[in-house]
Amino acid sequence: MNKTILITGSTDGIGFETAKSLIELGHNVLIHGRNKEKLVDTKAKLLKINNKAQIHSYLADLSAMNEVKELASQILNDHSKLDVLINNAGVFVVANQVTQDGLDIRYAVNTIAPYLLTQLLMPLLGQDSRVINLSSAAQASIDPSELLTESRLSDGEVYAKSKLGLTMWSFQLAHTLGDEGPVIVAVNPASMIGSKMVNQAYGVAGKSLKIGADVLVKAALSDEFAEASGKYFDNDYGQFRLPHPDATDQHKTKELTESIESVLAKLGH
Secondary structure: OOOEEEEOOOOOHHHHHHHHHHHHOOOEEEEEEOOHHHHHHHHHHHHHHOOOOOEEEEEOOOOOHHHHHHHHHHHHHHOOOOOEEEEOOOOOOOOOOEOOOOOEHHHHHHHHHHHHHHHHOHHHOOOOOEEEEEOOOOOOOOOHHHHHOOOOOOHHHHHHHHHHHHHHHHHHHHHHHHHHOOEEEEEEOOOOEOOHHHHHHHOOOOEOHHHHHHHHHHHHHOHHHOOOOOEEEEOOOOEEOOOOHHHHOHHHHHHHHHHHHHHHHHOOO
16 A cells, blocks of 8 residues: 655655655655755656656755744645654754754754654654654763753764754653554664765765665564554664663653753744
């Protein structure tokens, strides 16, 4: 059965490779990007793979929370159900660190925006739907107050903190919703995959993007992930594993999630 699947950040990297795989399998794919020309080009490339594919394009800068809201509004208007949401979009090395909302762009895109988008799209996400959040093997403890201001730490340090933050709210939301909500799972697609992000950060080509795309397709479609809500899949090991200890500390995950809610409330979201 064809599924409707949204992939954020799908104009290049793992997101694009995942979209290609899902289009080949005949699924309806909602692609997202922040560059209009790249979005048009991506849709054209995907239609060459399957000219009968149902592809919907959405333009939004996920560093701006008002654009996240607008993206969700458009999707809610266009669709009655979302089978899978893949929160893939992320940043590592950035030129400008502060967003228009006064947030650190790395926390905004990697941690806060996917939370807001997931919450706003919840009306489309049934109990049989899945939310797949792209985590990382790089995870470092984050104090909730760090979400509020620009960080002076290195890109690598903030990236690791932002990915743990994403993993933490994934666990907390899965716990809060329980059986009433969609499956919510965090996935490390594999370390040092050859994305633009890895090349910018480390100056290396990296491993095949298909390694990451294959695990995201598996997370989206396979029975193995049907009961995986509140779990972390580590593709460096090819199995479910425990993430950083903070993600399994319910007091810390609750505190972090409440901090995200507080940030969004201050911004009027």
